[in-house]
Amino acid sequence: MPLFSHRHPSSSAIPTTINPKTSKPSKPNFIPPSTRYPLPLLVFSLISLLIGLSGTIFAISAIRRPKPVPVFRCGRSEDTFRAFYSGSGRTRGDDNGALIDRPKLLGFVGIQTGFESGDRRAALRSTWFPSDPDGLLRLEQATGLAFRYVIGRSKDAKKMAQLEKEVDKYRDFMLIDVEEEYLKLPYKTLAFFKAAFKLFEADYYIKADDDIYLRPDRLATLLAKERTHSLTYIGCMKKGPVITDPKMKWYEKSGHLIGNEYFLHAYGPMYVLSAEVVASLASARNNSFQFENVQQ
Structure with a gap:
Protein backbone atom coordinates (compact mmCIF):
# COMPACT_ATOMS: atom_id res chain seq x y z
CA MET A 1 0.00 0.00 0.00
CA PRO A 2 1.58 3.19 -0.95
CA LEU A 3 2.71 5.50 1.77
CA PHE A 4 1.08 8.46 0.18
CA SER A 5 -2.15 8.47 -1.56
CA HIS A 6 -2.31 10.87 -4.40
CA ARG A 7 -5.92 11.70 -4.44
CA HIS A 8 -7.18 14.65 -6.15
CA PRO A 9 -9.65 16.62 -4.20
CA SER A 10 -13.07 16.49 -5.49
CA SER A 11 -14.25 19.21 -7.62
CA SER A 12 -16.82 20.00 -5.03
CA ALA A 13 -14.12 21.05 -2.60
CA ILE A 14 -12.59 23.56 -4.94
CA PRO A 15 -14.06 26.97 -4.17
CA THR A 16 -15.60 28.64 -7.07
CA THR A 17 -14.98 32.30 -7.67
CA ILE A 18 -17.97 34.20 -8.86
CA ASN A 19 -17.17 37.32 -10.90
CA PRO A 20 -20.38 39.15 -10.98
CA LYS A 21 -20.74 41.70 -13.67
CA THR A 22 -20.06 45.22 -12.37
CA SER A 23 -23.17 47.18 -13.13
CA LYS A 24 -23.02 50.95 -13.46
CA PRO A 25 -24.81 52.80 -10.62
CA SER A 26 -27.90 54.55 -11.71
CA LYS A 27 -27.65 58.31 -11.86
CA PRO A 28 -29.90 60.12 -9.34
CA ASN A 29 -32.51 62.43 -10.67
CA PHE A 30 -30.63 65.76 -9.89
CA ILE A 31 -32.52 69.00 -10.45
CA PRO A 32 -30.21 72.07 -10.69
CA PRO A 33 -31.17 74.95 -8.38
CA SER A 34 -32.87 77.91 -9.91
CA THR A 35 -30.62 80.97 -10.57
CA ARG A 36 -33.46 83.44 -9.89
CA TYR A 37 -33.31 85.25 -6.50
CA PRO A 38 -36.35 86.35 -4.56
CA LEU A 39 -37.41 89.93 -5.26
CA PRO A 40 -37.24 91.10 -1.59
CA LEU A 41 -33.61 89.96 -1.39
CA LEU A 42 -32.71 91.92 -4.51
CA VAL A 43 -34.41 95.06 -3.18
CA PHE A 44 -32.63 94.77 0.18
CA SER A 45 -29.25 94.29 -1.51
CA LEU A 46 -29.81 97.31 -3.74
CA ILE A 47 -30.80 99.52 -0.80
CA SER A 48 -27.74 98.39 1.19
CA LEU A 49 -25.50 99.20 -1.77
CA LEU A 50 -26.98 102.68 -2.13
CA ILE A 51 -26.57 103.38 1.60
CA GLY A 52 -22.94 102.28 1.47
CA LEU A 53 -22.20 104.46 -1.54
CA SER A 54 -23.93 107.44 0.05
CA GLY A 55 -21.89 107.06 3.24
CA THR A 56 -18.66 106.86 1.28
CA ILE A 57 -19.48 109.95 -0.78
CA PHE A 58 -20.48 111.89 2.35
CA ALA A 59 -17.25 110.94 4.14
CA ILE A 60 -15.12 112.04 1.18
CA SER A 61 -16.99 115.34 0.83
CA ALA A 62 -16.72 116.01 4.58
CA ILE A 63 -12.95 115.51 4.46
CA ARG A 64 -12.47 117.72 1.41
CA ARG A 65 -14.97 120.38 2.47
CA PRO A 66 -13.30 123.58 3.75
CA LYS A 67 -13.86 124.40 7.40
CA PRO A 68 -16.68 126.91 7.97
CA VAL A 69 -15.59 130.42 8.78
CA PRO A 70 -16.43 131.16 12.40
CA VAL A 71 -18.54 134.23 12.91
CA PHE A 72 -18.18 135.88 16.29
CA ARG A 73 -21.68 136.70 17.43
CA CYS A 74 -23.76 137.35 20.49
CA GLY A 75 -27.27 136.63 19.27
CA ARG A 76 -27.45 138.78 16.14
CA SER A 77 -24.62 141.04 17.32
CA GLU A 78 -21.36 140.54 15.46
CA ASP A 79 -17.72 141.57 15.76
CA THR A 80 -16.77 142.15 12.13
CA PHE A 81 -13.06 142.56 12.95
CA ARG A 82 -12.63 139.08 14.42
CA ALA A 83 -14.82 137.55 11.72
CA PHE A 84 -12.48 139.11 9.14
CA TYR A 85 -9.35 137.67 10.74
CA SER A 86 -10.90 134.23 11.13
CA GLY A 87 -11.74 134.13 7.43
CA SER A 88 -8.48 135.60 6.15
CA GLY A 89 -6.27 133.00 7.84
CA ARG A 90 -4.07 135.65 9.44
CA THR A 91 -2.59 135.20 12.88
CA ARG A 92 -4.74 136.82 15.49
CA GLY A 93 -5.15 135.02 18.79
CA ASP A 94 -2.97 133.05 21.16
CA ASP A 95 0.71 132.14 20.78
CA ASN A 96 -0.19 129.26 18.47
CA GLY A 97 -2.11 131.52 16.12
CA ALA A 98 -5.48 130.07 17.13
CA LEU A 99 -8.39 132.44 17.42
CA ILE A 100 -9.76 132.96 20.90
CA ASP A 101 -13.52 132.88 21.39
CA ARG A 102 -13.47 135.51 24.16
CA PRO A 103 -10.08 137.26 24.12
CA LYS A 104 -8.67 138.72 27.32
CA LEU A 105 -8.22 142.50 27.21
CA LEU A 106 -7.44 145.39 29.49
CA GLY A 107 -10.38 147.28 28.04
CA PHE A 108 -12.93 147.22 25.23
CA VAL A 109 -13.88 150.61 23.76
CA GLY A 110 -17.17 150.93 21.90
CA ILE A 111 -17.46 154.10 19.82
CA GLN A 112 -21.20 154.77 19.59
CA THR A 113 -22.06 155.86 16.05
CA GLY A 114 -24.99 156.05 13.63
CA SER A 131 -7.95 153.03 9.23
CA ASP A 132 -7.20 149.35 8.48
CA PRO A 133 -7.52 146.01 10.32
CA ASP A 134 -3.77 145.55 10.72
CA GLY A 135 -3.42 148.97 12.34
CA LEU A 136 -6.32 148.17 14.65
CA LEU A 137 -4.61 144.93 15.65
CA ARG A 138 -1.29 146.67 16.32
CA LEU A 139 -3.04 149.23 18.53
CA GLU A 140 -4.71 146.44 20.49
CA GLN A 141 -1.42 144.63 20.98
CA ALA A 142 0.36 147.82 22.08
CA THR A 143 -2.26 149.07 24.55
CA GLY A 144 -4.38 146.06 25.50
CA LEU A 145 -7.44 147.96 24.26
CA ALA A 146 -9.79 146.85 21.48
CA PHE A 147 -11.72 149.52 19.57
CA ARG A 148 -14.92 149.13 17.53
CA TYR A 149 -17.58 151.39 16.09
CA VAL A 150 -20.91 150.31 17.57
CA ILE A 151 -23.99 150.61 15.40
CA GLY A 152 -27.46 149.09 15.29
CA ARG A 153 -29.63 148.08 12.37
CA SER A 154 -32.03 149.95 10.11
CA LYS A 155 -35.13 149.03 8.15
CA ASP A 156 -33.83 151.23 5.33
CA ALA A 157 -32.22 148.86 2.81
CA LYS A 158 -30.14 151.68 1.29
CA LYS A 159 -28.60 152.58 4.65
CA MET A 160 -27.80 148.94 5.36
CA ALA A 161 -26.17 148.56 1.94
CA GLN A 162 -23.95 151.60 2.55
CA TYR A 170 -12.59 148.75 7.32
CA ARG A 171 -13.78 145.74 9.40
CA ASP A 172 -13.91 147.87 12.55
CA PHE A 173 -17.59 147.59 13.54
CA MET A 174 -19.58 145.83 16.19
CA LEU A 175 -23.07 145.31 14.79
CA ILE A 176 -25.64 145.01 17.56
CA ASP A 177 -29.19 143.74 17.42
CA VAL A 178 -31.14 146.93 18.10
CA GLU A 179 -32.86 149.44 15.86
CA GLU A 180 -30.67 152.50 15.32
CA GLU A 181 -32.87 155.37 16.48
CA TYR A 182 -32.15 158.37 18.69
CA LEU A 183 -35.02 157.71 21.08
CA LYS A 184 -33.74 154.16 21.58
CA LEU A 185 -30.21 155.10 22.60
CA PRO A 186 -30.66 153.71 26.15
CA TYR A 187 -31.53 150.29 24.69
CA LYS A 188 -28.56 150.53 22.35
CA THR A 189 -26.28 151.27 25.31
CA LEU A 190 -27.50 148.22 27.18
CA ALA A 191 -27.28 146.03 24.06
CA PHE A 192 -23.70 147.22 23.57
CA PHE A 193 -22.62 146.28 27.09
CA LYS A 194 -24.30 142.88 26.81
CA ALA A 195 -22.66 142.05 23.48
CA ALA A 196 -19.26 143.39 24.54
CA PHE A 197 -19.32 141.35 27.75
CA LYS A 198 -20.13 138.11 25.93
CA LEU A 199 -17.65 138.66 23.09
CA PHE A 200 -14.69 139.99 25.11
CA GLU A 201 -13.23 139.22 28.52
CA ALA A 202 -12.10 142.71 29.47
CA ASP A 203 -11.26 144.28 32.81
CA ARG A 218 -3.23 157.59 28.14
CA LEU A 219 -6.45 155.62 28.52
CA ALA A 220 -4.48 152.36 28.87
CA THR A 221 -2.30 153.95 31.57
CA LEU A 222 -5.40 155.07 33.48
CA LEU A 223 -7.05 151.66 33.34
CA ALA A 224 -3.88 149.80 34.35
CA LYS A 225 -3.82 151.45 37.79
CA GLU A 226 -4.71 149.24 40.75
CA ARG A 227 -8.05 149.89 42.42
CA THR A 228 -9.37 148.69 45.75
CA HIS A 229 -12.95 148.18 44.57
CA SER A 230 -14.09 145.82 41.80
CA LEU A 231 -17.23 147.91 41.23
CA THR A 232 -15.72 150.86 39.38
CA TYR A 233 -17.11 153.77 37.40
CA ILE A 234 -14.82 156.33 35.76
CA GLY A 235 -16.43 159.36 34.15
CA CYS A 236 -18.61 162.38 34.74
CA MET A 237 -21.68 162.43 36.97
CA ASP A 245 -43.87 170.59 31.01
CA PRO A 246 -45.37 168.54 28.12
CA LYS A 247 -44.42 171.28 25.65
CA MET A 248 -40.70 170.94 26.35
CA LEU A 264 -26.88 161.50 40.36
CA HIS A 265 -26.15 159.47 37.23
CA ALA A 266 -23.49 158.66 34.63
CA TYR A 267 -23.09 161.32 32.00
CA ASN A 286 -33.90 145.38 28.07
CA ASN A 287 -36.26 147.80 29.83
CA SER A 288 -33.84 148.48 32.67
CA PHE A 289 -32.89 151.83 31.09
CA GLN A 290 -35.56 154.41 30.43
CA PHE A 291 -33.45 157.46 29.73
CA GLU A 292 -30.20 158.17 27.90
CA ASN A 293 -27.13 158.31 30.16
CA VAL A 294 -29.12 157.15 33.19
CA GLN A 295 -27.74 154.01 34.84
CA GLN A 296 -30.09 152.19 37.19
Whole structure:
Protein backbone atom coordinates (compact mmCIF):
# COMPACT_ATOMS: atom_id res chain seq x y z
CA MET A 1 0.00 0.00 0.00
CA PRO A 2 1.58 3.19 -0.95
CA LEU A 3 2.71 5.50 1.77
CA PHE A 4 1.08 8.46 0.18
CA SER A 5 -2.15 8.47 -1.56
CA HIS A 6 -2.31 10.87 -4.40
CA ARG A 7 -5.92 11.70 -4.44
CA HIS A 8 -7.18 14.65 -6.15
CA PRO A 9 -9.65 16.62 -4.20
CA SER A 10 -13.07 16.49 -5.49
CA SER A 11 -14.25 19.21 -7.62
CA SER A 12 -16.82 20.00 -5.03
CA ALA A 13 -14.12 21.05 -2.60
CA ILE A 14 -12.59 23.56 -4.94
CA PRO A 15 -14.06 26.97 -4.17
CA THR A 16 -15.60 28.64 -7.07
CA THR A 17 -14.98 32.30 -7.67
CA ILE A 18 -17.97 34.20 -8.86
CA ASN A 19 -17.17 37.32 -10.90
CA PRO A 20 -20.38 39.15 -10.98
CA LYS A 21 -20.74 41.70 -13.67
CA THR A 22 -20.06 45.22 -12.37
CA SER A 23 -23.17 47.18 -13.13
CA LYS A 24 -23.02 50.95 -13.46
CA PRO A 25 -24.81 52.80 -10.62
CA SER A 26 -27.90 54.55 -11.71
CA LYS A 27 -27.65 58.31 -11.86
CA PRO A 28 -29.90 60.12 -9.34
CA ASN A 29 -32.51 62.43 -10.67
CA PHE A 30 -30.63 65.76 -9.89
CA ILE A 31 -32.52 69.00 -10.45
CA PRO A 32 -30.21 72.07 -10.69
CA PRO A 33 -31.17 74.95 -8.38
CA SER A 34 -32.87 77.91 -9.91
CA THR A 35 -30.62 80.97 -10.57
CA ARG A 36 -33.46 83.44 -9.89
CA TYR A 37 -33.31 85.25 -6.50
CA PRO A 38 -36.35 86.35 -4.56
CA LEU A 39 -37.41 89.93 -5.26
CA PRO A 40 -37.24 91.10 -1.59
CA LEU A 41 -33.61 89.96 -1.39
CA LEU A 42 -32.71 91.92 -4.51
CA VAL A 43 -34.41 95.06 -3.18
CA PHE A 44 -32.63 94.77 0.18
CA SER A 45 -29.25 94.29 -1.51
CA LEU A 46 -29.81 97.31 -3.74
CA ILE A 47 -30.80 99.52 -0.80
CA SER A 48 -27.74 98.39 1.19
CA LEU A 49 -25.50 99.20 -1.77
CA LEU A 50 -26.98 102.68 -2.13
CA ILE A 51 -26.57 103.38 1.60
CA GLY A 52 -22.94 102.28 1.47
CA LEU A 53 -22.20 104.46 -1.54
CA SER A 54 -23.93 107.44 0.05
CA GLY A 55 -21.89 107.06 3.24
CA THR A 56 -18.66 106.86 1.28
CA ILE A 57 -19.48 109.95 -0.78
CA PHE A 58 -20.48 111.89 2.35
CA ALA A 59 -17.25 110.94 4.14
CA ILE A 60 -15.12 112.04 1.18
CA SER A 61 -16.99 115.34 0.83
CA ALA A 62 -16.72 116.01 4.58
CA ILE A 63 -12.95 115.51 4.46
CA ARG A 64 -12.47 117.72 1.41
CA ARG A 65 -14.97 120.38 2.47
CA PRO A 66 -13.30 123.58 3.75
CA LYS A 67 -13.86 124.40 7.40
CA PRO A 68 -16.68 126.91 7.97
CA VAL A 69 -15.59 130.42 8.78
CA PRO A 70 -16.43 131.16 12.40
CA VAL A 71 -18.54 134.23 12.91
CA PHE A 72 -18.18 135.88 16.29
CA ARG A 73 -21.68 136.70 17.43
CA CYS A 74 -23.76 137.35 20.49
CA GLY A 75 -27.27 136.63 19.27
CA ARG A 76 -27.45 138.78 16.14
CA SER A 77 -24.62 141.04 17.32
CA GLU A 78 -21.36 140.54 15.46
CA ASP A 79 -17.72 141.57 15.76
CA THR A 80 -16.77 142.15 12.13
CA PHE A 81 -13.06 142.56 12.95
CA ARG A 82 -12.63 139.08 14.42
CA ALA A 83 -14.82 137.55 11.72
CA PHE A 84 -12.48 139.11 9.14
CA TYR A 85 -9.35 137.67 10.74
CA SER A 86 -10.90 134.23 11.13
CA GLY A 87 -11.74 134.13 7.43
CA SER A 88 -8.48 135.60 6.15
CA GLY A 89 -6.27 133.00 7.84
CA ARG A 90 -4.07 135.65 9.44
CA THR A 91 -2.59 135.20 12.88
CA ARG A 92 -4.74 136.82 15.49
CA GLY A 93 -5.15 135.02 18.79
CA ASP A 94 -2.97 133.05 21.16
CA ASP A 95 0.71 132.14 20.78
CA ASN A 96 -0.19 129.26 18.47
CA GLY A 97 -2.11 131.52 16.12
CA ALA A 98 -5.48 130.07 17.13
CA LEU A 99 -8.39 132.44 17.42
CA ILE A 100 -9.76 132.96 20.90
CA ASP A 101 -13.52 132.88 21.39
CA ARG A 102 -13.47 135.51 24.16
CA PRO A 103 -10.08 137.26 24.12
CA LYS A 104 -8.67 138.72 27.32
CA LEU A 105 -8.22 142.50 27.21
CA LEU A 106 -7.44 145.39 29.49
CA GLY A 107 -10.38 147.28 28.04
CA PHE A 108 -12.93 147.22 25.23
CA VAL A 109 -13.88 150.61 23.76
CA GLY A 110 -17.17 150.93 21.90
CA ILE A 111 -17.46 154.10 19.82
CA GLN A 112 -21.20 154.77 19.59
CA THR A 113 -22.06 155.86 16.05
CA GLY A 114 -24.99 156.05 13.63
CA PHE A 115 -25.88 155.87 9.96
CA GLU A 116 -25.60 159.64 9.53
CA SER A 117 -22.14 159.81 11.14
CA GLY A 118 -19.96 158.70 8.24
CA ASP A 119 -18.04 161.99 8.26
CA ARG A 120 -17.29 161.63 11.97
CA ARG A 121 -15.91 158.14 11.48
CA ALA A 122 -13.79 159.39 8.57
CA ALA A 123 -12.40 162.16 10.80
CA LEU A 124 -11.49 159.69 13.54
CA ARG A 125 -9.83 157.31 11.06
CA SER A 126 -7.71 160.18 9.79
CA THR A 127 -6.51 161.02 13.33
CA TRP A 128 -6.25 158.59 16.25
CA PHE A 129 -8.45 155.66 15.12
CA PRO A 130 -6.63 153.16 12.80
CA SER A 131 -7.95 153.03 9.23
CA ASP A 132 -7.20 149.35 8.48
CA PRO A 133 -7.52 146.01 10.32
CA ASP A 134 -3.77 145.55 10.72
CA GLY A 135 -3.42 148.97 12.34
CA LEU A 136 -6.32 148.17 14.65
CA LEU A 137 -4.61 144.93 15.65
CA ARG A 138 -1.29 146.67 16.32
CA LEU A 139 -3.04 149.23 18.53
CA GLU A 140 -4.71 146.44 20.49
CA GLN A 141 -1.42 144.63 20.98
CA ALA A 142 0.36 147.82 22.08
CA THR A 143 -2.26 149.07 24.55
CA GLY A 144 -4.38 146.06 25.50
CA LEU A 145 -7.44 147.96 24.26
CA ALA A 146 -9.79 146.85 21.48
CA PHE A 147 -11.72 149.52 19.57
CA ARG A 148 -14.92 149.13 17.53
CA TYR A 149 -17.58 151.39 16.09
CA VAL A 150 -20.91 150.31 17.57
CA ILE A 151 -23.99 150.61 15.40
CA GLY A 152 -27.46 149.09 15.29
CA ARG A 153 -29.63 148.08 12.37
CA SER A 154 -32.03 149.95 10.11
CA LYS A 155 -35.13 149.03 8.15
CA ASP A 156 -33.83 151.23 5.33
CA ALA A 157 -32.22 148.86 2.81
CA LYS A 158 -30.14 151.68 1.29
CA LYS A 159 -28.60 152.58 4.65
CA MET A 160 -27.80 148.94 5.36
CA ALA A 161 -26.17 148.56 1.94
CA GLN A 162 -23.95 151.60 2.55
CA LEU A 163 -23.01 150.27 5.97
CA GLU A 164 -22.12 146.89 4.50
CA LYS A 165 -19.70 148.55 2.07
CA GLU A 166 -18.02 150.42 4.92
CA VAL A 167 -17.82 147.23 6.99
CA ASP A 168 -16.20 145.34 4.11
CA LYS A 169 -13.63 148.11 3.70
CA TYR A 170 -12.59 148.75 7.32
CA ARG A 171 -13.78 145.74 9.40
CA ASP A 172 -13.91 147.87 12.55
CA PHE A 173 -17.59 147.59 13.54
CA MET A 174 -19.58 145.83 16.19
CA LEU A 175 -23.07 145.31 14.79
CA ILE A 176 -25.64 145.01 17.56
CA ASP A 177 -29.19 143.74 17.42
CA VAL A 178 -31.14 146.93 18.10
CA GLU A 179 -32.86 149.44 15.86
CA GLU A 180 -30.67 152.50 15.32
CA GLU A 181 -32.87 155.37 16.48
CA TYR A 182 -32.15 158.37 18.69
CA LEU A 183 -35.02 157.71 21.08
CA LYS A 184 -33.74 154.16 21.58
CA LEU A 185 -30.21 155.10 22.60
CA PRO A 186 -30.66 153.71 26.15
CA TYR A 187 -31.53 150.29 24.69
CA LYS A 188 -28.56 150.53 22.35
CA THR A 189 -26.28 151.27 25.31
CA LEU A 190 -27.50 148.22 27.18
CA ALA A 191 -27.28 146.03 24.06
CA PHE A 192 -23.70 147.22 23.57
CA PHE A 193 -22.62 146.28 27.09
CA LYS A 194 -24.30 142.88 26.81
CA ALA A 195 -22.66 142.05 23.48
CA ALA A 196 -19.26 143.39 24.54
CA PHE A 197 -19.32 141.35 27.75
CA LYS A 198 -20.13 138.11 25.93
CA LEU A 199 -17.65 138.66 23.09
CA PHE A 200 -14.69 139.99 25.11
CA GLU A 201 -13.23 139.22 28.52
CA ALA A 202 -12.10 142.71 29.47
CA ASP A 203 -11.26 144.28 32.81
CA TYR A 204 -13.08 147.45 31.73
CA TYR A 205 -15.73 148.35 29.16
CA ILE A 206 -15.78 151.88 27.76
CA LYS A 207 -18.65 153.69 26.07
CA ALA A 208 -17.56 156.68 23.97
CA ASP A 209 -19.18 159.01 21.44
CA ASP A 210 -17.93 159.34 17.86
CA ASP A 211 -17.03 163.04 18.18
CA ILE A 212 -14.14 162.75 20.64
CA TYR A 213 -10.37 162.85 20.25
CA LEU A 214 -8.87 160.04 22.32
CA ARG A 215 -5.35 159.19 23.43
CA PRO A 216 -5.38 155.36 23.60
CA ASP A 217 -2.02 155.24 25.40
CA ARG A 218 -3.23 157.59 28.14
CA LEU A 219 -6.45 155.62 28.52
CA ALA A 220 -4.48 152.36 28.87
CA THR A 221 -2.30 153.95 31.57
CA LEU A 222 -5.40 155.07 33.48
CA LEU A 223 -7.05 151.66 33.34
CA ALA A 224 -3.88 149.80 34.35
CA LYS A 225 -3.82 151.45 37.79
CA GLU A 226 -4.71 149.24 40.75
CA ARG A 227 -8.05 149.89 42.42
CA THR A 228 -9.37 148.69 45.75
CA HIS A 229 -12.95 148.18 44.57
CA SER A 230 -14.09 145.82 41.80
CA LEU A 231 -17.23 147.91 41.23
CA THR A 232 -15.72 150.86 39.38
CA TYR A 233 -17.11 153.77 37.40
CA ILE A 234 -14.82 156.33 35.76
CA GLY A 235 -16.43 159.36 34.15
CA CYS A 236 -18.61 162.38 34.74
CA MET A 237 -21.68 162.43 36.97
CA LYS A 238 -24.57 164.86 36.92
CA LYS A 239 -28.06 165.55 38.14
CA GLY A 240 -30.64 168.05 37.05
CA PRO A 241 -34.28 169.15 37.25
CA VAL A 242 -37.04 166.89 36.02
CA ILE A 243 -38.92 168.42 33.07
CA THR A 244 -42.65 168.21 33.74
CA ASP A 245 -43.87 170.59 31.01
CA PRO A 246 -45.37 168.54 28.12
CA LYS A 247 -44.42 171.28 25.65
CA MET A 248 -40.70 170.94 26.35
CA LYS A 249 -38.35 168.54 24.54
CA TRP A 250 -37.28 166.51 27.56
CA TYR A 251 -40.73 166.13 29.04
CA GLU A 252 -40.77 163.36 31.62
CA LYS A 253 -44.05 161.43 31.77
CA SER A 254 -43.05 159.75 35.03
CA GLY A 255 -41.88 162.97 36.63
CA HIS A 256 -44.33 162.64 39.51
CA LEU A 257 -42.59 159.40 40.51
CA ILE A 258 -39.06 160.81 40.27
CA GLY A 259 -39.48 164.11 42.07
CA ASN A 260 -38.16 167.55 41.25
CA GLU A 261 -34.60 166.45 40.47
CA TYR A 262 -32.93 163.44 38.85
CA PHE A 263 -30.62 161.37 41.01
CA LEU A 264 -26.88 161.50 40.36
CA HIS A 265 -26.15 159.47 37.23
CA ALA A 266 -23.49 158.66 34.63
CA TYR A 267 -23.09 161.32 32.00
CA GLY A 268 -20.75 162.52 29.30
CA PRO A 269 -19.22 161.63 25.93
CA MET A 270 -17.18 158.83 27.53
CA TYR A 271 -17.25 156.69 30.66
CA VAL A 272 -15.77 153.45 31.95
CA LEU A 273 -17.38 150.52 33.76
CA SER A 274 -15.52 147.64 35.39
CA ALA A 275 -16.20 144.04 34.40
CA GLU A 276 -18.23 143.29 37.53
CA VAL A 277 -20.57 146.22 36.87
CA VAL A 278 -21.04 145.20 33.23
CA ALA A 279 -21.71 141.61 34.30
CA SER A 280 -24.70 142.82 36.31
CA LEU A 281 -25.91 144.90 33.36
CA ALA A 282 -25.57 141.91 31.02
CA SER A 283 -28.08 140.00 33.13
CA ALA A 284 -30.59 142.88 33.18
CA ARG A 285 -33.73 143.06 31.07
CA ASN A 286 -33.90 145.38 28.07
CA ASN A 287 -36.26 147.80 29.83
CA SER A 288 -33.84 148.48 32.67
CA PHE A 289 -32.89 151.83 31.09
CA GLN A 290 -35.56 154.41 30.43
CA PHE A 291 -33.45 157.46 29.73
CA GLU A 292 -30.20 158.17 27.90
CA ASN A 293 -27.13 158.31 30.16
CA VAL A 294 -29.12 157.15 33.19
CA GLN A 295 -27.74 154.01 34.84
CA GLN A 296 -30.09 152.19 37.19
